[in-house]
Amino acid sequence: EVQLVQSGAEVKKPGESLKISCKGSGYSFTSDWIGWVRQMPGKGLEWMGNIYPGDSDTRYSPSFQGQVTISADKSIGTAYLQWSSLKASDTAIYYCARMTTVTTGMDAFDMWGQGTKVTVSS
Amino acid sequence: SSEVTQDPAVSVALGQTVRITCQGDSLRSYYASWYQQKPGQAPVLVIYGRNNRPSGIPDRFSVSSSGNTASLTITGAQAEDEADYYCNSRDSSGNHVFGTGTKVSVL
Numbered sequence: 001e002v003q004l005v006q007s008g009a010e011v012k013k014p015g016e017s018l019k020i021s022c023k024g025s026g027y028s029f030t031s032d033w034i035g036w037v038r039q040m041p042g043k044g045l046e047w048m049g050n051i052y053p054g055d056s057d058t059r060y061s062p063s064f065q066g067q068v069t070i071s072a073d074k075s076i077g078t079a080y081l082q083w084s085s086l087k088a089s090d091t092a093i094y095y096c097a098r099m100t101t102v103t104t105g106m107d108a109f110d111m112w113g114q115g116t117k118v119t120v121s122s
Numbered sequence: 123s124s125e126v127t128q129d130p131a132v133s134v135a136l137g138q139t140v141r142i143t144c145q146g147d148s149l150r151s152y153y154a155s156w157y158q159q160k161p162g163q164a165p166v167l168v169i170y171g172r173n174n175r176p177s178g179i180p181d182r183f184s185v186s187s188s189g190n191t192a193s194l195t196i197t198g199a200q201a202e203d204e205a206d207y208y209c210n211s212r213d214s215s216g217n218h219v220f221g222t223g224t225k226v227s228v229l
Contacts, residue, residue, distance in 0.1 A: 035218065037165075037220075044206075044208060044220060044221075044222055044223040045157070045159075045165065045208050045210075045220040045223070046220060047210070047217070047218035047219065047220055050218070059216070059217070061217055061218070062217070095164055095165070097165075102170075102171055102174065105151065105152050105153055106152075106153045106170065106171040106172075106174075107155070107170075107212075108155035108167050108170035108171070108174075108210070109155065109157070109165075109167060109210070110167045110170075110176060111167075112164040112165055112166070112167075113164065114164055115164050
């Protein structure tokens with residue numbers, strides 16, 4: 001079965017660090033980009049960035065550049081999203097998603113992880 | 123501007139047709155993809171590009187585009203289509219941009 005499985009919910013304090021994971025299985029993990037998407041409580045979807053696990057080429061949304069780090073370990077088929085110092089405003093559900101590209105100008109996130117809920121509170 | 127806007131909410135009678143629109147300059151150069159999200163669930167890709175539907179997505183979902191506007195049409199809406207819908211495209215820098223989302227109510 002082709003799937004992305006994310007790590008479990010986290011409760012952290014402001015200032016703490018965190019790394020959440022997204023493990024792909026059932027397909028060639030190194031051949032497709034993986035994106036990370038934030039959804040704050042009651043709000044819409046926000047693209048954070050993408051990584052190509054084959055060579056770790058990473059692209060960040062300007063809104064998230066410098067705020068998070070996206071990485072991948074292709075040997076274990078896992079992508080990561082990490083924070084060095086969490087803020088209360090990082091409270092959200094974070095989704096990873098595989099990106100499929102049909103041709104230039106036509107791509108889509110065709111498979112999503114179940115989401116990781118991150119709560120940051122003192 | 124890289125902003126992509128959608129109507130906040132639309133309603134449709136059971137079995138009727140509803141169109142959800144997505145507007146933004148990025149849509150002049152990139153095809154949109156569309157995602158359905160039900161409460162408490164992860165988003166699901168329903169259609170992208172030129173009417174490319176993933177396996178299991180019914181053909182009552184279709185797309186069209188003109189200029190800076192992309193549209194998702196649900197023909198013969200069913201109760202299970204009630205959800206939030208988001209479009210996605212890319213801006214001129216290649217960054218992904220999600221639309222603001224549309225809540226679809228099936229009456």
